[in-house]
Amino acid sequence: MADTLFFTRALLPEGWADNVLLTCEHGVIHSVRHDAPPPPAGISGAVALPGLASLHSHTFQRAMAGLAETRGPSSDSFWSWRQVMYRFLGLLDPEDVEAIAAFAFMEMLEAGFTAVGEFHYLHHDRTGNPYADRAELAGRIVAAAGTSGIGLTLLPVFYAHGGFGAVPAHEGQRRFLNDLDGFQRLVEGARTALLALPGARLGIAPHSLRAVAPDELQALLAAWSEGPVHIHIAEQVKEVEDCIAWSGRRPVEWLFDHVAVDDRWCLVHATHLNEAETRHLAESGAVAGLCPITEANLGDGTFRLAEYMARGGRFGVGTDSNVEISAPGELRQLEYSQRLAHRARNVSAMAEGDSTGGTLYRAALAGGAQALAQPVAGLQVGQRADIVCLAADHPDLVAATADRHVDGYVFCAGRAAIDQVYVGGTRLVEGGRHRGHAAIANRYKDTIRKLAGR
Numbered sequence: 001m002a003d004t005l006f007f008t009r010a011l012l013p014e015g016w017a018d019n020v021l022l023t024c025e026h027g028v029i030h031s032v033r034h035d036a037p038p039p040p041a042g043i044s045g046a047v048a049l050p051g052l053a054s055l056h057s058h059t060f061q062r063a064m065a066g067l068a069e070t071r072g073p074s075s076d077s078f079w080s081w082r083q084v085m086y087r088f089l090g091l092l093d094p095e096d097v098e099a100i101a102a103f104a105f106m107e108m109l110e111a112g113f114t115a116v117g118e119f120h121y122l123h124h125d126r127t128g129n130p131y132a133d134r135a136e137l138a139g140r141i142v143a144a145a146g147t148s149g150i151g152l153t154l155l156p157v158f159y160a161h162g163g164f165g166a167v168p169a170h171e172g173q174r175r176f177l178n179d180l181d182g183f184q185r186l187v188e189g190a191r192t193a194l195l196a197l198p199g200a201r202l203g204i205a206p207h208s209l210r211a212v213a214p215d216e217l218q219a220l221l222a223a224w225s226e227g228p229v230h231i232h233i234a235e236q237v238k239e240v241e242d243c244i245a246w247s248g249r250r251p252v253e254w255l256f257d258h259v260a261v262d263d264r265w266c267l268v269h270a271t272h273l274n275e276a277e278t279r280h281l282a283e284s285g286a287v288a289g290l291c292p293i294t295e296a297n298l299g300d301g302t303f304r305l306a307e308y309m310a311r312g313g314r315f316g317v318g319t320d321s322n323v324e325i326s327a328p329g330e331l332r333q334l335e336y337s338q339r340l341a342h343r344a345r346n347v348s349a350m351a352e353g354d355s356t357g358g359t360l361y362r363a364a365l366a367g368g369a370q371a372l373a374q375p376v377a378g379l380q381v382g383q384r385a386d387i388v389c390l391a392a393d394h395p396d397l398v399a400a401t402a403d404r405h406v407d408g409y410v411f412c413a414g415r416a417a418i419d420q421v422y423v424g425g426t427r428l429v430e431g432g433r434h435r436g437h438a439a440i441a442n443r444y445k446d447t448i449r450k451l452a453g454r
């Protein structure tokens, strides 16, 4: 099946081009030509950007957005937020998980993301017992991705303990827990479920050094040679302190001491790094999975982006808790976190004349594609035709040229500039709205009303 798409302007790997004609076969870009005459089908859209990946998401948390913003009895923190989150997830049944995921994936598409890495750790029923099909909830995520049309990399999570030193998990974590055999069955179930979803990928995710013991981590890695490995690491100061108390090493130090971290890895957050850790991470070829909006919402801290970029470190962005879903918003928050920390401007742009939005966009594009093992690294032959098309007549873009489009999108207009979104050459969003919006949103709202009464 061959399709033709034509854009007035497009961001290609070699730079901006006018009148770009793309042909696609089975969703993959087959040819790219610029300065082409419009095809008989006419113009597909105005300003085409390759779609970004959200490399780290827990979709179910979308439905608790706004529910953890009231001050508690003592000072609030990541850890008190986590208690709220555990209480919330205790309410969810499989159809709720699917409805919420479909809504979050739809919003990602409407907000400039064309692929997602779902770090999936909600496995068992509300009492903590495995479902008859161990991959029941993984299957719900896959079904939701199918409903929305987003590109999925599913990362089933191994979670076994409540803290460093293999301390027992507590009640609130009962829906996450597996032993190694149970996890193997989960991964196989997830693999089978993914067969129904074209272009989907599978990875694994040891949740964190808190939830996975060293021998378990080694066993997981020994059994997994084929794809991405994601882990939460060094998000909170307390996590770093607890890791030192347990092992004498900081989390990223411990990881590099004990496993071969390479370009299959995504270290999610990696907020608290010292200089040597920053260098090791940059040199490893792994991706730092930055989730700037969630990290700000949870009060995590600030990633050492300027140093890391200067060393050639790779990164991508993720929507994590999905408290606000926006591709331009993640890049904006990332840069603003740096401006506040350094009391400077345009921190992420590396050289005089570089666009900050353009620099962040290209880096997050490459890092997201790598971390998810998806062919979504840009508008070139062999990559999937995942495209975010901005409206050229948006007030913030009318006079834009080249990377000023991206700066206008990231720093001013945000998702309001999005006109169309394509995944695999199929138009899923038109006029900023997903083609299944009404049905997916109604089902989500019914779910929220039902959960509120539970």
Ligand code: NGQ
Pocket: 058, 082, 121, 208, 232, 235, 294, 298, 320, 321
């Ligand atoms: C998660 N989220 O798995 O949803 C975690 C919280 C934890 C973030 N780290 C739980 N942002 O890390 O223990």
Ligand code: ZN
Pocket: 056, 058, 119, 232, 268, 320
């Ligand atoms: Zn996370």
